[in-house]
Amino acid sequence: MPELPEVETIRAYLDPALRGRRIRAVLHLDPRMLKPVGGWGTSVPALRRVLTGACIRAVERRGKFLTLPLEVGGRLVLHLGMSGRLVLTGPGTAPLPHTHLVLEVAGAGELHLTDPRRFGRIGWLPAQAPEIGAVLGLGPEPLGDGWDAGVLARRLAGRRAPLKALLLDQRVVAGLGNIYSDEALFEARLAPDRPGGDLTPDEVGRLARAVVTVLQRSLAHGGTSFSDYVDALGHPGRNQEYLQVYGRAGKPCPACGSLVASRSVGGRTAHFCPACQGPGAGWAVREERHATV
DNA sequence: CTGCGGCCCTGACGGC
DNA sequence: TGCCGTCAGGGCCGCA
Numbered sequence: 001m002p003e004l005p006e007v008e009t010i011r012a013y014l015d016p017a018l019r020g021r022r023i024r025a026v027l028h029l030d031p032r033m034l035k036p037v038g039g040w041g042t043s044v045p046a047l048r049r050v051l052t053g054a055c056i057r058a059v060e061r062r063g064k065f066l067t068l069p070l071e072v073g074g075r076l077v078l079h080l081g082m083s084g085r086l087v088l089t090g091p092g093t094a095p096l097p098h099t100h101l102v103l104e105v106a107g108a109g110e111l112h113l114t115d116p117r118r119f120g121r122i123g124w125l126p127a128q129a130p131e132i133g134a135v136l137g138l139g140p141e142p143l144g145d146g147w148d149a150g151v152l153a154r155r156l157a158g159r160r161a162p163l164k165a166l167l168l169d170q171r172v173v174a175g176l177g178n179i180y181s182d183e184a185l186f187e188a189r190l191a192p193d194r195p196g197g198d199l200t201p202d203e204v205g206r207l208a209r210a211v212v213t214v215l216q217r218s219l220a221h222g223g224t225s226f227s228d229y230v231d232a233l234g235h236p237g238r239n240q241e242y243l244q245v246y247g248r249a250g251k252p253c254p255a256c257g258s259l260v261a262s263r264s265v266g267g268r269t270a271h272f273c274p275a276c277q278g279p280g281a282g283w284a285v286r287e288e289r290h291a292t293v
Numbered sequence: 294c295t296g297c298g299g300c301c302c303t304g305a306c307g308g309c
Numbered sequence: 310t311g312c313c314g315t316c317a318g319g320g321c322c323g324c325a
Contacts, residue, residue: 001318001319035320035321064319079320081302081318081319082317082319083302083303098303116304117303117304117317118302119303119318119319120319121320159295160295161295165297168319170319170320177318228304266297267297267298268317268318268319269317269318
């Protein structure tokens with residue numbers, strides 16, 4: 001499930017590879033993947049027409065969205081959902097099953113979008129549309145300049161929803177999914193079902209820093225390959241070896257040894273340490289960690 | 294506005 | 310062994 005670090009890993013590879021290159025042909029374009037982006041829709045013929053022969057200005061990321069602005073204006077929008085892969089391969093590569101978009105790019109090979117579950121999307125924002133963050137009301141970039149405790153505090157203020165749900169809400173903060181919301185809450189030693197508006201300023205500060213910590217850690221490891229994710233070369237990431245709680249239900253907590261629990265919170269499965277992330281456990285467990293590590 | 298439940302879709306997995 | 314039911318999960322939509 002590609003989240004911010006995985007999408008950013010893909011972007012970082014694709015940007016220099018595709019920047020300034022021309023799309024020679026659109027070989028596949030599955031209409032079932034074509035979905036409106038904040039009300040801006042398109043059609044297979046229209047998208048095929050605008051992409052064919054167009055030069056790619058850059059490969060950009062906003063939250064979990066990739067956008068490819070074209071030199072003629074407008075931008076291709078790609079989202080990988082939970083099973084999507086975006087791989088740059090050599091010319092003439094046979095598409096894998098469930099390949100929904102193939103761009104033949106002059107001098108760069110072929111860009112294949114493959115997504116078995118089709119939770120991803122292909123969209124188009126015309127030149128006159130606002131940038132995708134504004135179109136979708138996305139929250140701040142947690143690895144950008146605009147992210148700090150004050151920004152997070154304003155977005156949590158007055159909210160009764162559990163932290164888990166708020167971190168997954170792309171309007172609160174852009175780019176977190178199930179893995180990094182769990183990891184950030186563990187890093188901050190906060191229970192996933194704590195109402196967002198109940199946090200103390202110290203807790204908000206811990207959470208804001210924790211989000212950055214877990215994202216940068218994953219980025220340094222090439223992303224997390226828990227199930228489907230591969231980078232733009234088709235290689236898995238290594239961050240799954242560094243996850244503290246996600247996918248570790250029933251295994252010992254790396255900080256205290258208690259068993260990691262998993263439970264549905266806000267409609268999603270949250271993984272957490274009941275001891276480290278229990279009510280008021282933040283400062284106490286941090287002291288224990290100093291003693292044991 | 295806010296929170297929540299349903300829907301999409303397929304592969305993986307557990308039970309019989 | 311093989312079939313089948315269940316579930317996960319990002320984002321969106323509709324409902325209360």
